[in-house]
Amino acid sequence: MNRQDQEAPFRARLPAGVERPDKIVFGLTFRQLVILSVTGLTLYGAWSATATIVDPLVFLIAAIPVAAGAFFLAVGKRDGIALDAWLVAAIRHRRTPHRLVPADGPMAPAPQWVATTRGPGHRQPLPAPLSLPARGITEQGLVDLGPDGTAAIVTASTVNFGLRTPGEQNGLVAGFARWLNSLDAPAQILIRAQRVDLSTLADRIIDGAPTLPHPALEQAALAHAAFLDQLATERELLHRHVTVTVRDRRGPGYTAHRAAEAARALAACEVDAQVCDGPMAAATLAACLNPDGPAAGGEYR
Numbered sequence: 001m002n003r004q005d006q007e008a009p010f011r012a013r014l015p016a017g018v019e020r021p022d023k024i025v026f027g028l029t030f031r032q033l034v035i036l037s038v039t040g041l042t043l044y045g046a047w048s049a050t051a052t053i054v055d056p057l058v059f060l061i062a063a064i065p066v067a068a069g070a071f072f073l074a075v076g077k078r079d080g081i082a083l084d085a086w087l088v089a090a091i092r093h094r095r096t097p098h099r100l101v102p103a104d105g106p107m108a109p110a111p112q113w114v115a116t117t118r119g120p121g122h123r124q125p126l127p128a129p130l131s132l133p134a135r136g137i138t139e140q141g142l143v144d145l146g147p148d149g150t151a152a153i154v155t156a157s158t159v160n161f162g163l164r165t166p167g168e169q170n171g172l173v174a175g176f177a178r179w180l181n182s183l184d185a186p187a188q189i190l191i192r193a194q195r196v197d198l199s200t201l202a203d204r205i206i207d208g209a210p211t212l213p214h215p216a217l218e219q220a221a222l223a224h225a226a227f228l229d230q231l232a233t234e235r236e237l238l239h240r241h242v243t244v245t246v247r248d249r250r251g252p253g254y255t256a257h258r259a260a261e262a263a264r265a266l267a268a269c270e271v272d273a274q275v276c277d278g279p280m281a282a283a284t285l286a287a288c289l290n291p292d293g294p295a296a297g298g299e300y301r
Contacts, residue, residue, distance in 0.1 A: 032074040035084065039070035097128035134285070141281040142252050149249035152259035153281045156242040157272035172269050179265035185258065188245045192288070196237040202228040243284060244273070 021029040028036070043063050050059065076083035135144040143151040161169060202225040209221040231237070244262055248255040259275045266273040276284055 028074075031082070031084070035070055035074040039067060043067065099127040100130040101127045103129040137278050137281050137285075138252070139278045140252075140256060141275065141277040142255055143281060143285075145247070149247055150252050150255040151245055151247040152255050153276040153284055154244040154246070154259055154262050154266070155274050155276060155280070155284065156244055156266055158240055158242060159270055175265070175269040179262065179269075182261075182265070186247045187262070188247075190241075190243045190245065190288070192241045192243075193238045194241065196239045198228045198232040198237065202226075202232075241287070243288075 021031065024030050024033055043066065047059055047063075073084050073087075078086040081089075133145055133148065135146050137143055141152060143153070145151055159172060161172065164172065205221050205225040205228070209218045209225070212218045212221060244266070246255065246258040246262055248258055256275075263273040263275050
């Protein structure tokens with residue numbers, strides 16, 4: 001056993017607080033200070049306006065829940081998101097139509113009988129136009145996001161990490177860490193798992209087995225088809241799709257350069273990465289929107 005095989009697993013340090021807001025005073029961020037300051041000024045204004053007609057103890061009892069709610073709203077979190085942002089997102093989700101349909105322009109108003117189905121309180125929600133953030137895809141595969149710039153999609157393969165020696169694992173981790181530390185703009189890594197159906201492949205093998213030139217080959221083909229059927233019955237086979245999306249607001253040239261740099265950096269980690277062109281980017285986005293579609297998982301080979 002050589003020295004490389006005896007190396008301890010390598011751990012790369014990555015900054016975890018890049019997007020963490022700065023603390024202004026007393027360990028509070030600017031957002032938290034604004035919430036608490038506005039609440040304090042509001043309570044002080046209410047006290048000044050009602051000091052002559054409301055007993056101080058009664059006002060204090062009424063102000064404690066308001067102050068406690070503001071403090072909880074400022075410092076609380078839900079699923080790693082600030083509570084005020086979470087509440088705003090919840091209200092926006094509640095007020096946003098949940099049934100969206102593709103439409104080229106404003107939708108015509110529905111008949112009155114569609115909106116009233118079972119009486120008051122049971123109004124049927126009407127569909128709204130589907131508005132996607134992407135405005136189009138260029139021939140080079142860049143996704144036009146309008147004011148948010150452009151994005152490029154890079155397809156990547158997986159790496160069998162467990163079968164590598166500690167030295168090889170160290171090299172892979174160090175290479176991936178170098179790419180993460182070099183990022184200076186938004187990037188997203190998406191991993192999708194989809195079930196693999198082997199029945200079609202087994203049927204093709206069974207249909208082609210009688211045409212093989214030797215009976216032994218036919219028996220081997222039938223045995224392989226039976227193995228595929230047994231494998232699909234006993235195991236849940238998954239096929240993983242890995243895509244890396246980079247975005248830049250400075251222009252299409254910067255986005256294309258970032259995508260090429262990502263592909264080169266991942267290649268150093270023994271990841272087979274390829275920048276998507278126009279048709280490939282459109283197919284990738286279509287597969288993400290419709291995971292059960294025919295172009296989502298490709299074909300088992």
